[in-house]
Amino acid sequence: MFIKVENLTKSYKTGEVTTTVLKGVAMELHKGEIGVILGPSGSGKSTLLNIIGGIDRSDSGTVIVDNIKVTKLTDDELTDYRRDFIGFIFQFYNLIPNLTVGENIEVVANISKSPFSIDEVLEAVGLLDKKNRFPKELSGGEQQRVSIARAVVKNPRLLLCDEPTGALDFASSREILKLLQNINKRFGTTILMITHNSAISGMAGQVYRVRSGEIVERIMNETIIPAERIEW
Numbered sequence: 001m002f003i004k005v006e007n008l009t010k011s012y013k014t015g016e017v018t019t020t021v022l023k024g025v026a027m028e029l030h031k032g033e034i035g036v037i038l039g040p041s042g043s044g045k046s047t048l049l050n051i052i053g054g055i056d057r058s059d060s061g062t063v064i065v066d067n068i069k070v071t072k073l074t075d076d077e078l079t080d081y082r083r084d085f086i087g088f089i090f091q092f093y094n095l096i097p098n099l100t101v102g103e104n105i106e107v108v109a110n111i112s113k114s115p116f117s118i119d120e121v122l123e124a125v126g127l128l129d130k131k132n133r134f135p136k137e138l139s140g141g142e143q144q145r146v147s148i149a150r151a152v153v154k155n156p157r158l159l160l161c162d163e164p165t166g167a168l169d170f171a172s173s174r175e176i177l178k179l180l181q182n183i184n185k186r187f188g189t190t191i192l193m194i195t196h197n198s199a200i201s202g203m204a205g206q207v208y209r210v211r212s213g214e215i216v217e218r219i220m221n222e223t224i225i226p227a228e229r230i231e232w
C-alpha cells in the first residue's frame with residue numbers, strides 16, 4: 001500500500017479549550033491512484049493532509065508513505081521528506097510575484113533531487129508560451145496551473161492538493177481537474193485531493209468522506225469519470 005494511515009488522532013489546544021480534530025482516522029491509497037477526501041468545512045481534512053505531508057504532527061497513530069514511517073521522522077527528516085517526496089498545491093497559489101513563471105518553477109527544480117525539465121512540465125500544463133510572464137499577468141486558473149507545474153517539477157512521489165479549485169470558477173476548475181488527471185496519467189503521480197465538492201469525487205479511484213474528524217464512508221469507484229465530464 002502506498003499510503004497507509006492508522007488510528008490517527010490530533011487535538012489542538014487554545015487556552016483552556018481542547019478541540020479534537022482527528023479521532024482515530026484510518027485510510028489507504030494505492031500507488032498511482034487518485035484519492036479524494038470529501039467533507040464539510042472544519043471536519044479535519046486539511047489537518048489530515050498536512051500530517052500526511054509532514055507539515056503537521058499527529059498526537060498518536062501512524063502514517064506510512066511509500067514505506068516511510070512519516071510519524072516517526074525527526075524534524076530534520078520531515079524537512080527532507082517534504083522537499084524530496086511531496087508536492088503541495090493549495091487553494092491560493094503562493095507564487096513569488098517578482099519572479100517569472102519559468103523562474104517560479106526553477107526555484108523548486110534547483111533544490112530537487114531528480115526534477116523533470118521545466119519546459120516539459122510547462123508544456124504539460126499548457127503554459128510554455130507564458131514562461132516569461134509574471135504571475136500578475138496571468139488569470140487565476142493560469143496561476144494555479146503554474147503552481148501545479150511548480151509542485152510537479154520536483155517529480156514528487158505524492159501530490160497533495162488542498163481545495164485546488166476553491167478560488168476558481170466552474171470552467172477554470174474543470175481545466176485544473178483535467179490537468180491533475182493528465183498529470184496522474186502522464187507522470188504516474190499518486191494524488192490525494194481535498195474538496196468539499198462531491199461532484200469531484202467521480203474522478204477519483206477512492207473517496208473518503210470525513211465528518212467531525214472521522215471517516216464515515218469509503219467509496220471505491222470502479223469507473224473513473226474523465227474530469228471534462230464532471231458537472232456542478
Ligand SMILES: Nc1ncnc2c1ncn2[C@@H]1O[C@H](COP(=O)(O)OP(=O)(O)OP(=O)(O)O)[C@@H](O)[C@H]1O
Pocket residue numbers: 012013014019021039040041042043044045046047048196
Ligand atoms: N493550528 C490550529 N490551532 C487550533 N485549531 C485548529 C488549528 N488548525 C485547525 N484547527 C481546527 O481544527 C478543525 C479542523 O480544521 P481543518 O482545517 O483540518 O478542517 P477542514 O475540513 O480542512 O476545513 P476547511 O474545509 O474549512 O479548510 C477546525 O475546527 C479548526 O478550527
